Amino acid sequence: VVSTQSTVSSGINAEYGGGPTGMAMRSLNMKTQYFTSRGFAVFDVDYRGSSGYGRAFRQALYGKWGVYDIEDAISASEHLVKEGIVDGERLAIDGGSAGGYTTMAMMVFRKHFKAGVSYYGVSDLLGLAKHTHKFESQYLTKMVGKLPEDEAIYKERSPLCHASQLKCPIGFFQGSEDFICPPPQSKELYNAALENRVATFYVEYEGEGHGFKKAANIQRCVSNEIYFYSKVFGFELADKTENPPPIKNLNIE
Numbered sequence: 142v143v144s145t146q147s148t149v150s151s152g153i154n155a156e157y158g159g160g161p162t163g164m165a166m167r168s169l170n171m172k173t174q175y176f177t178s179r180g181f182a183v184f185d186v187d188y189r190g191s192s193g194y195g196r197a198f199r200q201a202l203y204g205k206w207g208v209y210d211i212e213d214a215i216s217a218s219e220h221l222v223k224e225g226i227v228d229g230e231r232l233a234i235d236g237g238s239a240g241g242y243t244t245m246a247m248m249v250f251r252k253h254f255k256a257g258v259s260y261y262g263v264s265d266l267l268g269l270a271k272h273t274h275k276f277e278s279q280y281l282t283k284m285v286g287k288l289p290e291d292e293a294i295y296k297e298r299s300p301l302c303h304a305s306q307l308k309c310p311i312g313f314f315q316g317s318e319d320f321i322c323p324p325p326q327s328k329e330l331y332n333a334a335l336e337n338r339v340a341t342f343y344v345e346y347e348g349e350g351h352g353f354k355k356a357a358n359i360q361r362c363v364s365n366e367i368y369f370y371s372k373v374f375g376f377e378l379a380d381k382t383e384n385p386p387p388i389k390n391l392n393i394e
Contacts, residue, residue, distance in 0.1 A: 161206050161239035161284060164193040175363050179379065182227050188213035206284040207266075207298035210243045215253045230255065231374045235366060237261055238322060238351065242300075245330055248309040249300040256310040256340075256373045258366045261322045261351055264301040264330040267292065273321055304333035310340035310373045312386065314362050316349030335389055340373060342386035 165185035173183045187193065189209040190202025202209055214234065222229040234254045236244045241262015248257045263269050270281045270288060286294045296302045311334055313327040324345060334341035344365065346358045353359050361384060368382040372391055 160191075161210060161242070162190050162192055162199050162202060163239070164191045172363055176367065179367060180376075181367075182221070184217055184221065186210075186214050186217055203283050204286060206239075206281075207242070207246055210239075211247055211251060214243065214247065215251065218253065231370075233257060233370055233374075235260065239263070241322070241327075242266075245300040245311070246298065248311045249303050249307050249330075252309060254309065256370055258312040258314070258369060259327060259330075260314045260353075260362070261316055261319050262313075262327060263322055264299065264304075264326050266295040266299045268326065269322065270295065272323070277321075301330055301333070304330060305337065307333055307337050307339055310369070312342045312366065312369045312388075313344070314353075314365075315343070315345045316351065316353060317345055317347050318349060319351045321351040338390050340388055340391045342369060342388045344386050 165187050170185075173185070176183050188202075190199055190206070192199055218227070218229075218232055221227045222232075232254045233256045234244050234247055235258040236242075237260035239262075241259035242264070244257040244259045245262050245264050247254050266281065266285060267288075270278075270285075273280075281295075282288070285291065285298065288295070300307070307330070311330075313331050315324050315327040317324060328343060328345075331341055331343040342365075344362075346353060346355070349355065349358060353362065364380070364382050365384075365386045368378065368385045369388060370376075371378050372388055
């Protein structure tokens with residue numbers, strides 16, 4: 142889903158949903174409206190593995206989570222840059238849960254997107270496989286591989302195992318009561334960003350779980366996210382940001 146309410150000089154925000162076999166919703170999305178009304182184009186990526194296109198398309202992600210989702214986001218953004226719709230130097234990506242994993246992986250393994258924000262994402266696939274809730278305890282067997290025989294693949298695709306490669310600005314939103322992707326999944330990569338002298342922030346909401354419910358927190362996330370992009374990309378916001386996140390390493394070369 143691509144919104145083109147922008148000029149060629151606009152940045153673009155790639156949004157990644159959860160799942161990782163979810164799908165972009167075709168209904169009104171107020172977060173999308175927030176970004177497009179402030180000069181961003183937004184594309185919500187139905188990468189290979191998304192629901193809504195038949196079983197074969199959804200099952201294409203089996204064994205390829207952390208590969209196809211990244212490749213398809215890059216391909217989509219490259220097309221938009223080539224068409225002159227967006228500025229290739231101001232590409233941002235965000236996502237929650239599985240989308241948070243893709244965001245982290247993109248920031249660590251690829252340098253295509255220039256900034257990213259993860260919402261309660263996954264940095265350690267092995268940790269997720271070992272500690273996630275019972276309902277999804279075998280999900281990664283299909284998405285990544287069997288354990289213990291495929292442990293090397295889990296480590297190869299886990300951003301935390303390659304944290305020294307993190308060089309792109311990245312922010313984190315996390316719930317303190319998230320038992321699916323608990324706080325260490327975000328906080329450990331945040332600590333790596335600090336150590337790597339990468340522009341970063343970390344906001345943890347007390348009492349929130351996997352997916353934020355409180356309206357005030359949801360509103361703050363959106364305003365803080367675009368505030369982060371304004372500082373990274375160097376543009377002025379039309380709105381004053383209430384309680385902006387403290388961004389570390391912002392002006393460090």
